[in-house]
Amino acid sequence: MNHAWNVTRMHLRYNSIWLYMPLIVLFSSFFINLIIAVLSDVPIYTGGVASVYLFMLITGLLTLRNTFSFAIGFSFRRKDYFFGTFLMVAFVSFSTTVLLALLSYVENNLTNAWGNELYFFHLPYLNDGNVVIQACVIFSLMFHLYYLGFSISSVHRRFGRYGMMILLIVSLVAGSLISAIITYFHWWQIIFTKVIAYSAFQLSWGIGLLTIFFILVSYFMLRRATS
Numbered sequence: 295m296n297h298a299w300n301v302t303r304m305h306l307r308y309n310s311i312w313l314y315m316p317l318i319v320l321f322s323s324f325f326i327n328l329i330i331a332v333l334s335d336v337p338i339y340t341g342g343v344a345s346v347y348l349f350m351l352i353t354g355l356l357t358l359r360n361t362f363s364f365a366i367g368f369s370f371r372r373k374d375y376f377f378g379t380f381l382m383v384a385f386v387s388f389s390t391t392v393l394l395a396l397l398s399y400v401e402n403n404l405t406n407a408w409g410n411e412l413y414f415f416h417l418p419y420l421n422d423g424n425v426v427i428q429a430c431v432i433f434s435l436m437f438h439l440y441y442l443g444f445s446i447s448s449v450h451r452r453f454g455r456y457g458m459m460i461l462l463i464v465s466l467v468a469g470s471l472i473s474a475i476i477t478y479f480h481w482w483q484i485i486f487t488k489v490i491a492y493s494a495f496q497l498s499w500g501i502g503l504l505t506i507f508f509i510l511v512s513y514f515m516l517r518r519a520t521s
Contacts, residue, residue: 297370297371297374297378298374298377298378298381299378299381300370300374300378301365301370301374301375301377301378301379301381301382302378302379302381302382302385304361304364304365304378305357305361305378305379305382306382308360308361311353311356311360312353312382312386313386313389315349316345316346316349316350316390319345319349320342320343320345320346323340323342323345323414324342324414324415327340327342327412327414328408328410328412328414331408331410331411331412332410334410336411337407337411337412337413338410338411338412338413339413339417339418340412340413340414341417342414343394343414343415343417346390346394346436347435347436347439348439350386350387350436350439350440350443351439351440351442351443352443353440353443354439354440354441354442354443354444354445354446354447355443355444355446355447356443356447357379357444357447358444358447358448358450358451358519359447361375362375362451362516362519365378372516372517372519373517375516376512376513376516379444380509383437383440383441384437386436387433387436387437387440388433390432390436391429391432391433391436392429394415394432395425395428395429395432397415398415398416398421398425398428399416399425400415401413401414401415401416402416402421419493419494420494421494422493422494422495423493423494423495427495430495430498431494431495431498434498434501434502434505435498435501437505438501438502438504438505438508441505441508441509441512442508444508444512445508445509445511445512445515446458446461448511448512448515448516448519449461449511449515451515451516451519451520452515452516452518452519452520
């Protein structure tokens with residue numbers, strides 16, 4: 295466990311990628327939208343908060359490239375690297391979740407949408423429910439997107455360029471086939487109706503199962519990955 299913690303400390307040296315850049319982009323977007331809201335007479339619903347989730351996906355894609363060879367070169371075991379990275383992701387996801395949930399509460403309950411009907415942190419559907427439920431949704435999304443990117447990067451680290459090409463081709467063929475079947479049987483409306491019948495919190499449980507799958511894929515890929 296001590297070695298895993300050392301890996302986490304190694305990741306903390308890249309805090310500009312993990313912490314600062316996402317927050318800079320997030321609050322830059324917020325202040326730009328706040329200025330627009332002050333000048334506007336209509337309510338504004340913006341997706342600027344999505345930048346945080348996008349950064350988690352990108353960070354997941356780049357983590358192995360930036361730190362894996364370095365860690366292995368310092369004799370960290372692949373298992374230590376994996377669990378140390380897991381701790382870092384948990385820390386960043388938890389910290390960001392607390393921040394976003396707090397800002398959502400302030401926006402919705404204390405400032406009346408910042409006094410200008412700007413809905414930036416508290417969005418319909420995504421932020422339904424109390425603060426705890428919102429936090430669960432935010433955390434699950436962040437964890438999911440990070441390990442989506444990390445699992446893709448793990449496949450590349452394990453099988454290289456050709457492995458990624460095969461994965462891409464298989465994914466495109468499978469996606470196209472499934473889409474064609476759904477279109478042929480006119481199931482899109484049925485699927486959409488069933489999905490929106492669930493709350494974001496309920497859907498987060500399904501996302502959690504996918505996240506576990508991505509975590510397991512990453513773990514087994516890294517066990518045999520080359521540095």
